[in-house]
Amino acid sequence: MLLRIIAVLACLLSLVLCAEDFYKLLGIKKDASEREIKKAYRTLSKKFHPDKNPGDQSAHDKFVLVAEAYDCLIDVEQRRIYDQYGHEGLEQHKRGGGRPQHHDPFDLFSRFFGGSGHFGHSGGERRGPNMEVRVAVPLRDFYNGRQTEFTVEKQAICSACEGTGSEDGQVDTCDVCGGRGMRITRQQLAPGLFQQVQSMCDACHGKGKKIQHPCPVCGGSRVVREPETHELNVEKGMPRGVRITYENEADESPDWVAGDLIVHLVEADPQLGTEEHEKTDGTFFRRRGKDLFWREVLSLREAWMGDWTRNITHLDGHIVQLSRKRGEVVQPNTVEIVQGEGMPLWHQELPEGVDEAFGVLHIEYVVILPDEMEKAMEKEFWSVWEKWRKKKGVNLLQDSGRPTPHDEL
Ligand SMILES: [Zn+2]
């Protein structure tokens, strides 16, 4: 009795699961392109793969369903029927002798990621090499955070022949070497003395297989080179040189499970953008860890007499105002620390219980003296200097206590 209830429940459950909308399941829109469907499959099949969720039946079911949804939506005719008549229409179509396109979910997985459909952490599955790329983004993106994308060219399993290398899917075992890829021949060294020599089978070039009609897309090599675009989430405050791993997105081959694609996120050289919001002073800030650095130029008058204001546009366009009142002197090379105007701290580096924190902005003041003056101006300044110098001037040469040239004699 109990068993029967369980059986009924399981049946109901599978009905509920089966009835889940394919588009919703893959997280795509009704008008999703072939590329978007493939992308969704890549992401979800890795997420729900049983090797990654050992013992989790619901993940396993999802993995199967994702493959089913992919199989349906990638086929133009099945997709049309599904769009019009839903799950039931699709079932009828399959029963009515429509082209069956049921793939084993693991087989489908292996057509995307190579190997035999498993991740290769167990069971001695071969794993392809990891791939490393550098992606440069401007400092602005490290400050504001940004959802962007990048494209890499990689080796992918040929989708025209599904990685078989054969146009009609027919792959035969080489009859010369019997599939071993090697041939053993006997060479006579001297009368009655033979040596066995092992050499590569030249009928199949060591592959052990023969294809009558090579795939026209990959020429029988089973793989093609193609660009692939990945999403890149630059998080606020991410450190320069951070490594982001895209699991199983390196070069693919039917002979192995694809390795990981590893992105090194580096900072691009500063460059004023073309859009208004990109034209900020902040573009030229220098970053060290969570702190930012900026050099501000003051004239002699400003440094000495005060009464000036500067508006620095930060990386997100907000303004940091610097100013001195009349009479406030700034010595050359002074460094002013502006709290809270450095980089945002990356969420992984925030102290516990803190939602947001910033480093500081270092402002180094550089004072520029005029090297040319109008004659009249020079005269006026000179006489002011003379007047006040005589009154209370300091003679640095005399008052320093250094020996005069006279003392040296
Ligand atoms: Zn052979």
Ligand SMILES: [Zn+2]
């Ligand atoms: Zn091919």
